[in-house]
Amino acid sequence: MVEYRYLGNSGFKVSEITYGNWITHGSQVDDGAAVATVHAALDAGITTxxxxxxxxxxxAEVVLGKAIQGQRRESLEILTKVYWPIGPMGPNDQGLSRKHIMDGINGSLKRLGxxxxxxxxxxxxxxxxPIEETMQAFADIVxxxxALYIGVSExxxxxxxxxxxxxxxxxxQLVSNQPQYSALWRVIEEKVVPTSEELGISQIVWSPMAQGVLSGKYLPGQPVPEGSRATDDKSGAQFISRLLRDDVLEAVQKLKPIASDAGLTMPQLAIAWVLQNPNVAAALVGASxxxxxxxxxxASGVKLDADTMAAINDALHDVAERDGAKTYEVSPKGRPGA
Structure with missing residues (x-):
């Protein structure tokens, strides 16, 4: 069963493998398949x-709401977000103004049921x-x-x-941050993680498998597999394209014997790697x-020994991105839909 970790400096626990429905529900898979994957997650012990x-x-919120109908609400941890343009994408349908945050939480609650x-x-x-406006709105929602707790992303x-x-x-309390993090994308390690540890903030990391590249299914010099994420714009093809370089793919292939020696699949190794970081409370995984x-x-509960961690880091040393300056490039400098 899945193990749990505290979220930040709080008494709130989340399952360290957390189900995320970014590019699956409402777009990549039909509603029936989405509901089936949520139920599979529940059966496997995922409650977050x-x-x-x-x-x-x-x-996606509507589909998740349907999938959790009939479940004991108190036994689930439901996380959602606000900022990017939604609906007709009008001038107040985006950002972190008080108006959009208040409209956002009410809409999310209705869709999730x-x-x-x-x-x-x-x-x-x-x-x-102004950040003061944003944080006051969050305080009022609490x-x-x-909402019971407040977090941020990137x-x-x-x-x-x-x-x-x-x-x-x-x-x-501000208890969490949700950044991209994987053995190939380590930009939060320089400043974000040390600052978060000081402040009592946990990371809930997305793309621990680097958009599937760390699964090992993309081979150097070979066309990408049909039906994979790399072939589907709705499934994040634009995110994965920067990683489909032969030098990256060749380095990833070096992880296969490391995973085998550890008794893990490649995806399990990738997820276990991010969970070795004590500031990581949960790894987000999706499924079709x-x-x-x-x-x-x-991957839950797996402890990778020092030799295994060193072997992974050595294999990816020349291709892993570690530049902390990349954390300053994620949020749009203007209103996202403007």
């Missing part, structure tokens, strides 16, 4: 589910809205009982520090088929 209003332009979410997250930093170390200070002033969930959850 991450979504966002922007995924499939609100459709719940009275509250466990974690409400700022999906990026909004350069066009006091209204519509904030820099300085942004986390500023947000945490305002949260403390407003008497609520139930059997993928059954494989991924076996």
């Amino acid at each position: 589910f991450d979504t966002a209003d922007t995924y499939a332009n609100t459709a 719940v009275d509250y979410v466990d974690l409400y997250q700022a999906h990026r930093w909004d350069y066009e809205t 006091r209204q009982g519509k 904030w820099t170390a300085e942004q986390l520090r500023e947000g945490a200070a305002l949260a403390a002033e407003l008497k609520f 088929r139930p059997e993928q969930i059954a494989d991924n959850v076996k």
Whole structure:
């Protein structure tokens, strides 16, 4: 079964393998398959589910809401986000203004069919809205009982520090950050992780398998497999294209004997690697088929010894991105839909 970790400096626990429905529900797979994967996740012991209003332009939240109908609400941890344009994408249908946050939480609760979410997250930093306005809105949502905890996604170390200070002033906790993190994308290690450890903030990491590249299914010098994420614009093909270089793919192939020696599949090794970082509370995994969930959850509780970690790091040393400056390039410098 899946193990649990505390989220930040709080008493709130999440399953260290968390189900995310970014590019599956409402777009990549039909609703029946989506519901089946959620039920497979529940059967495997996953109780934490991450979504966002922007995924499939609100459709992903609707599908997740249908999938969790009939489940005991208190036994689930439901996470969603606000920031990116949704709906008709008008001037106030985006960003972290008080208006959009208040409209956002009410819309998410309705689509998910719940009275509250466990974690409400700022999906990026909004350069066009005063952070004081944003954090006051989050504080009010917590006091209204519509969200129990507040998190963010892809904030820099300085942004986390500023947000945490305002949260403390407003008497609520900023408990999490949701960045991209994998053995190939390590940019948070330089500043974001040390700052988060100091502030009592955990990472909920997305793309621990580097968009599937760390699964080993993409081979150097070979065309990408038909039906894979790399061939489907709806499944994040634009995100994976930068990794489909022969030098990266050749380095990833060196992980196969390491995974075999550890008694793991390549996806399990990738997920287990991010979970070795004590600041990581959860690794987000998605699935288009139930059997993928059954494989991924076996990474929970895995302890990789020092020699295995060293072998992984050595294999990927020349291709892993570690430049902490990349954390400053994620949030749009203007309103996203403007």
